[in-house]
Amino acid sequence: MFETVLIANRGEIAVRIMRACKELGIKTVAVYSKADRDCLHVRLADDAICIGNSPSAESYLHVPSIITAAEIANVEAIHPGYGFLAEDAHFAEICESCRIKFIGPSPESITKMGNKSLAREMAKKAGVPIVPGSEGVVKDKNEALKVVEEIGYPVIVKASAGGGGRGMRIAHNDLAMATALTTAQSEAEAAFGSPDVYVEKYIEHPRHVEVQILAGNKGNIIHLGERDCTVQRRHQKLVEESPSPAISADVRKKICRMARRIAQEAGYVSAGTVEFLVDGRGNFYFIEMNTRVQVEHTVTEMVTGVDIIKEQLRIASGEELSIEQKGVRRRGAAIECRINAEDPDRGFMPQSGRVNLYIPPGGPNVRVDSHLYSGYTVPSFYDSLLAKVIAYGKNREEAITTMRRALDEMVIEGVPTTIPFLRRIIEDNRFARGDYRMNLVEELLE
Numbered sequence: 003m004f005e006t007v008l009i010a011n012r013g014e015i016a017v018r019i020m021r022a023c024k025e026l027g028i029k030t031v032a033v034y035s036k037a038d039r040d041c042l043h044v045r046l047a048d049d050a051i052c053i054g055n056s057p058s059a060e061s062y063l064h065v066p067s068i069i070t071a072a073e074i075a076n077v078e079a080i081h082p083g084y085g086f087l088a089e090d091a092h093f094a095e096i097c098e099s100c101r102i103k104f105i106g107p108s109p110e111s112i113t114k115m116g117n118k119s120l121a122r123e124m125a126k127k128a129g130v131p132i133v134p135g136s137e138g139v140v141k142d143k144n145e146a147l148k149v150v151e152e153i154g155y156p157v158i159v160k161a162s163a164g165g166g167g168r169g170m171r172i173a174h175n176d177l178a179m180a181t182a183l184t185t186a187q188s189e190a191e192a193a194f195g196s197p198d199v200y201v202e203k204y205i206e207h208p209r210h211v212e213v214q215i216l217a218g219n220k221g222n223i224i225h226l227g228e229r230d231c232t233v234q235r236r237h238q239k240l241v242e243e244s245p246s247p248a249i250s251a252d253v254r255k256k257i258c259r260m261a262r263r264i265a266q267e268a269g270y271v272s273a274g275t276v277e278f279l280v281d282g283r284g285n286f287y288f289i290e291m292n293t294r295v296q297v298e299h300t301v302t303e304m305v306t307g308v309d310i311i312k313e314q315l316r317i318a319s320g321e322e323l324s325i326e327q328k329g330v331r332r333r334g335a336a337i338e339c340r341i342n343a344e345d346p347d348r349g350f351m352p353q354s355g356r357v358n359l360y361i362p363p364g365g366p367n368v369r370v371d372s373h374l375y376s377g378y379t380v381p382s383f384y385d386s387l388l389a390k391v392i393a394y395g396k397n398r399e400e401a402i403t404t405m406r407r408a409l410d411e412m413v414i415e416g417v418p419t420t421i422p423f424l425r426r427i428i429e430d431n432r433f434a435r436g437d438y439r440m441n442l443v444e445e446l447l448e
């Protein structure tokens with residue numbers, strides 16, 4: 003196992019990774035921007051290095067500063083967490099050439115899966131169902147209309163270099179198709195530096211179901227079951243849970259098998275997540291694969307007892323996974339609420355300022371992953387995630403009861419948060435029945 007690891011991230015995920023390192027006897031090196039001197043991840047680390055100014059581009063995204071810090075601290079490996087440089091193939095490559103282990107998949111895997119159109123083709127080749135649509139990139143209106151002839155409206159135009167819902171446009175007819183195509187292309191060019199887009203049939207009211215996989219160094223790939231992340235607002239997940247309340251045992255088995263198959267086809271190594279859309283009839287379709295650890299990995303940890311970060315560290319250091327597929331037991335249900343410094347009454351506008359008082363929930367079956375403490379000042383430069391509250395129960399009903407209790411206990415004073423809005427979701431009857439679709443949040447806002 004590694005002796006020393008640098009964590010190229012901040013906030014709750016930096017804290018989470020340090021906890022795993024500590025339990026594995028690994029020394030941790032934190033990096034921080036000028037805005038983050040007083041952050042919890044700096045305090046918890048064995049060593050901490052300032053890497054630059056507050057804007058991410060001058061610190062957490064600034065590759066030369068991070069590599070320099072890694073050289074100075076003489077670390078063997080870098081854990082990128084999620085966001086920032088986690089899915090930057092170029093960064094992974096630079097780590098490799100500096101003989102620093104990037105804790106994640108190979109640069110080639112990141113590049114392959116980062117191209118969503120290519121990933122689609124790969125899934126298709128592996129025999130995994132994909133959403134009906136174009137074969138590869140669509141260049142112009144004529145090509146797009148040819149696809150529509152086969153699949154019909156509505157369709158959705160997606161950026162190849164996008165993902166997570168960024169750069170998507172829906173079209174219901176030929177006229178809208180023309181504008182959807184050109185706006186998606188120019189948005190993609192501006193946001194990702196590539197105008198490539200592809201076309202898919204628009205699935206109405208789908209659910210977002212994703213499968214956690216762990217791929218060892220010997221081609222051994224296991225899955226840890228699925229997560230349901232249907233409760234989203236503008237592609238930001240608010241609540242995630244495992245197992246999904248909306249799929250049958252039969253669909254679950256198939257979707258998990260398909261996730262493994264994609265990872266196998268791609269020669270994937272490390273932790274990853276395979277995303278699917280599930281329609282009202284239980285049909286499922288691959289949409290994309292994420293090559294990082296995700297915010298919501300915690301719900302999978304709660305129902306499987308597997309520490310996903312430790313497994314990532316084991317794989318990266320050349321060790322084998324600590325578990326085999328037949329040793330994975332999924333028990334009970336877990337729900338996660340993301341607590342953000344955002345004002346739901348003002349369009350979820352990000353908020354910053356001093357947290358005068360923080361009282362985290364506790365007690366049986368409650369896990370809180372957070373970098374908060376009373377007196378902490380939330381800076382305006384970064385993602386607004388403050389805490390993740392995860393409730394566990396023997397079944398979904400118990401998990402919901404525990405979540406309701408946990409959210410009632412939780413106090414964050416000084417900065418507006420999404421807690422009141424999350425309470426409404428957890429108390430909603432449709433949520434309780436598991437009978438909701440992608441528009442639950444919008445309906446609650448009206």
Ligand code: MV4
Pocket residue numbers: 133158165166167202203204205206208209210231232233234237279289439440
């Ligand atoms: C879709 C879709 C409908 N049809 N693709 C892609 C990334 C994910 N974050 C949302 N994505 C969607 N892709 C096709 N062909 C609808 C969504 C979508 C969504 C899906 C499930 C649950 C909530 C959602 C919220 C917005 C968009």
